């Protein structure tokens with residue numbers, strides 16, 4: 001499945017094969033998957049449980065590698081990189097947002113957000129300024145010193161988003177970012193992702209079960225049995 | 236936030252666990268600090284000389300030798316200089332405050348042992364000014380708070396004066412410093428002529444002759460020659476180097492060095508097991524988080540150093556605390572017990588802190604480093 005409007009897609013998957021060994025058997029998740037996503041797109045991926053959505057997202061994040069095929073993001077062949085280079089690549093090019101936020105409980109909101117910046121050659125002051133800026137952006141100004149365990153789910157997910165964008169990556173990968181939130185908080189988070197996509201030009205790939213959430217995306221893919229079954233482009 | 240602060244916050248997630256680990260480490264290093272000080276100190280034999288010989292009665296330390304042996308010892312070939320000593324053991328103030336006075340011929344002592352004890356011609360000269368004058372070692376003077384010119388009243392355990400009184404009065408003529416930290420300076424030097432004249436019994440006897448062999452003379456051969464000369468006399472002798480004497484003295488009780496090595500080795504082995512075990516579990520609890528850090532872009536080496544940093548910090552905190560306590564202990568009980576927490580002991584302890592910190596961190600850190608990102612996520 002290629003995006004014919006963009007000659008050089010930002011994300012380009014060709015002939016991806018991926019399976020898991022369970023005992024002696026190999027269970028195939030993807031046999032021959034193609035996918036092209038243009039830079040600046042906001043893509044929602046839907047599909048039944050076990051269809052391989054998280055597996056796909058993890059491959060895009062360079063956390064899992066395909067058994068075969070080409071996995072190109074922003075001109076980098078992730079399938080050809082070793083673990084160390086993929087880790088370094090992640091630090092600079094990608095932010096991840098999780099269903100259960102995955103914040104570190106012993107760190108304050110600001111410290112959680114600042115964590116990825118420790119990997120950058122920035123002074124303590126620059127790190128603090130950047131952290132403040134993104135916390136402000138996600139509407140958490142003034143809560144820098146609060147611990148995540150004292151925050152609502154919606155607030156925690158904002159911290160999660162702030163952490164994902166603080167190092168200013170081009171790509172945001174979200175695995176059911178609203179799966180654990182009530183409608184109101186979910187809509188806030190989705191609006192925020194839309195804002196990041198429109199105003200800060202982040203390319204977003206979001207896995208979701210929520211048809212409402214998919215509405216915020218400008219492209220929706222349905223994954224079933226290792227293949228994209230249909231596609232709906234939002235207006 | 237910095238990496239250090241991040242490590243710090245990780246350490247204090249389980250305050251009780253960290254506290255207990257730190258206490259473990261500090262106890263181990265307290266034991267190490269005290270035992271190493273003991274070995275390095277004057278009670279151990281490290282600071283004592285191998286080339287000064289002592290001639291004592293073969294019947295034992297408490298049997299004196301006649302001073303009349305002096306000419307024959309002096310004229311033994313290979314002997315460069317000889318002096319003689321009589322001991323005055325007693326206490327000052329309370330009975331627990333035991334002190335020793337070595338009565339000798341000061342000029343001869345200067346020739347034999349002057350450098351090791353830090354004696355100077357001036358000090359020895361001050362001693363000569365009056366018969367009841369003494370020189371006090373630095374460790375003893377500091378422990379008792381004595382200064383030059385002060386009077387010291389010593390009650391002897393056995394040695395009585397001619398009138399039967401066991402109280403002796405001396406005046407401090409000077410303080411000798413010792414050549415270095417491991418020199419035993421917890422004693423006093425007095426004049427033999429005075430002690431000998433004033434005491435009621437054991438007149439004209441000595442507890443030991445101290446001699447320095449001439450250049451190039453084998454101490455072992457010289458000792459054998461002297462003992463052979465007196466073997467069939469009325470006062471057979473036993474000649475040993477100061478070091479041999481102290482080692483033999485300590486071995487009376489047991490092989491102290493070996494026991495100390497065993498104790499220290501056991502405490503460090505236990506420590507190693509406790510800390511490795513605890514840290515392995517602490518890291519296993521954090522498998523998910525470590526996977527998360529990897530998704531954020533933390534490399535394997537950063538993860539490794541984070542975990543190593545944690546154990547190192549615990550070892551540094553505990554180790555420094557333990558050594559500080561050892562230093563305090565050596566300071567309080569030190570001079571009398573011969574405990575010396577020297578720079579060498581401290582340097583070795585620091586090397587041990589770093590070495591053990593890294594060694595105990597290695598296994599959990601390697602485990603953490605190897606956690607695959609995905610496996611971490613599947614634990615949820």
Ligand SMILES: Nc1ncnc2c1ncn2[C@@H]1O[C@H](COP(=O)(O)OP(=O)(O)OP(=O)(O)O)[C@@H](O)[C@H]1O
Pocket residue numbers: 020021022029047048049050051052053054055056609613
């Ligand atoms: N490490 C693994 N080992 C074995 N099987 C795995 C592994 N990871 C995923 N699978 C299997 O691969 C399939 C796809 O899993 P994946 O997590 O990608 O699904 P998903 O679409 O995200 O599902 P859900 O909506 O429930 O999150 C599932 O059948 C899952 O059991």
Ligand SMILES: [Mg+2]
Pocket residue numbers: 053054055175
């Ligand atoms: Mg999933």
